[in-house]
Amino acid sequence: MDNQTIDIIATGDIILGKDCEYLFDHARPLLQAADITVGQLEVTHTDRAAHAAALGRTPQNLKPIADAGFDVLTLAGNHLMDYGKEGIEDTIQWLDEHHIHYVGAGMNLAESRRPAVLERKQLRVGFLNYNCVGPQETWAGQERAGNAYIHIVTHYELDHANPGGPPKVHTYAEPKTMGWMKEDIDKLKGECDFVVVALHKGLVHTPAKLVDYEYQVSYEAIDAGADLIISHHSHILKGVEWYKGKPIYHGLCNGFVYLPMEALHTGPLPDNWAERRKALFGFEPDKEYKNYPFHPEAKFTMFAKCTIDASGLIRTAVIPCYVNKTGQPELVGQTQKGQEMFEYLRKITEAAGLNTSYEWDGNEIVALPSGK
Template sequence: MGRGAISIVLAGDLVLDEPDGAWWLSGIAPALQGADLAVGHLEVPHTHRGAELQGDVPAPGAPPENLAAIAQAGFAMLSLAGNHIADCGAEGIADTTAGLGALGVAHCGADLTLETARRPAIVARDGWRIALLSYNCVGPEASWATADRAGCAYLPIATADGAPIAPAANLAVLTQAALEILRHDISEVRAQADLVLVALHKGIVHTPARLAPYERALSHAAVEAGADVVIGHHAHIVRGIEFHHGKPIFHGLGNGCVVTGALSPAQDHPARAAWAERRKAMFGFEPDPPYTLAPFHPEAVNAFLGTVAVDHEGTIRAGIIPVDVEAPGRPVLAEPARAMEIRDYAERITETAGLPPIMIAHDGLVTEVRP
């Protein structure tokens, strides 16, 4: 049987702590449902159980029923490896993966052991087998899976000063161990799949444009090892886009849909309340007051979904779907005037980050600007 042309839509972090997840996702659901495959990153466990993980500011468990809302919105594949997926311990991971399994949503990146956390998710679409690998690159080490501890798959990125690996640390050095994990896992999955997507939870949070020193080298290494698309998230603000050997790298897809009270100073969890205040001083921003459930950098309202179109011969074209964020945090497909602003923003932050300049057409197609 021959292969057809397929379309893939990529979303960044999903944090749905609020009731009625379907409503919060409804503003972007048409784009998700219009693709052959929609892929997102599940940031937090969905559970009513579990003990708080020590080692980072813990996120609360999200309502388990919101997993069904995520599936109904169109997501059929989710990466799980990130700095908050283990925040409710092994029980939180077990409840989340069981819930996704019951809904038929393919997932990878977190499980009860490191071996199973590193296994790919694979789906079939119109003659194509599409694999997803998922890794956390920002710690904390307490969230990493081991042979006998639940957690996430990870790529160890060293700190410049030898400090422990944690999301707020100065992560800078791409380790040989990280490269070996990437090369091994991508080589293994290439024998099982026609397209390989690699999701990396990476980068500097709450800061426009800037990439950490390791990010480009890591993303390029993934492509050189055989990845067809590299997907970045974690920063809660979008990043630039580049191509390496013709393969697209979305350095940061920002917030796919993040609505949470866990980032508000007005709460009864001391560590979360302290972090809500501390991060503003650390990263030099003040959230816009109406965004009570998405109190991020003001530029985070310039959002987008990534797109990948693959023709029957395997040629890949990348693009974006501009997304606006309405107060208090609901993402919606951008109207034409805002869409133009968001395309301009994506071009600008790409160049500001020191990446090769890109041009984004009216239809969202992204191309390199060649000299």
């Protein structure tokens, strides 16, 4: 085999509606040029639900994903069952018709655990995907549609003599479902040169912080044979970590999102929608970002870019982006915005105590083990 390289680009959450092609305008050439492009589809699309139709979440409005060159979509997540099994059926039918691979969801548990395997330049790359955040209604069963999942247990411990006071919170993966993931990885490792595991995990809208299970699940996936971990769900950037020479992208933030506040409310949008968001999540979104109601720091986002060859991973990088007022991620490179993104990534990585340092390489940021 020639020592050829392939580039894998991964984006964060994708939420679309009607006429969302513009969201991809700045990134489309980059995504199309990658050997493999993977993204997280946050919500299903169907013609059979009034709420989906009202927001433009119908299968035909997934076309911008195909036009942008996505090869794989991860589907496991907390919104998978928003439109019932019909949403899953219609979404995966559309993906099949457009020759886009998907992982993490299916009409039963076996289908949801099924990997996707892509071959590029004689290299076989496998993908798996698991939801770590619930709710249980999204979990697939032997005869129930849903997603592949890892059941995370939360334990509250009072570690001081102050009943009713703030507890210490512990989280850990329940062994049976963790075992499913490890079985899947071990089997896939025997069929592929490189294994990517995507995890829906993390604390939403919370800068920097990681909790116990995020390390546990990521580490055990690598111990089982995964070569790369990518993560989404938190809707805010998290840092990059190294474990046994393998990179963990703990949170890619948002990829391409159209989320008008009407999607979060029934009835007319209240005048105090931003204040209500602050009461619920502790932050007030920028009122000029009408279709992007996230933490102000979520304007910083990124794509993961990993280059591999027959020997494995040879380069781990970040493509820095800044989300503009229309919701488009702009590729900012070594501009002022790009340097702000660089400093933000460095800050949250240090705050989380992760063992990664960063340096510029052209308009990309290379992630390197820092030896911590």
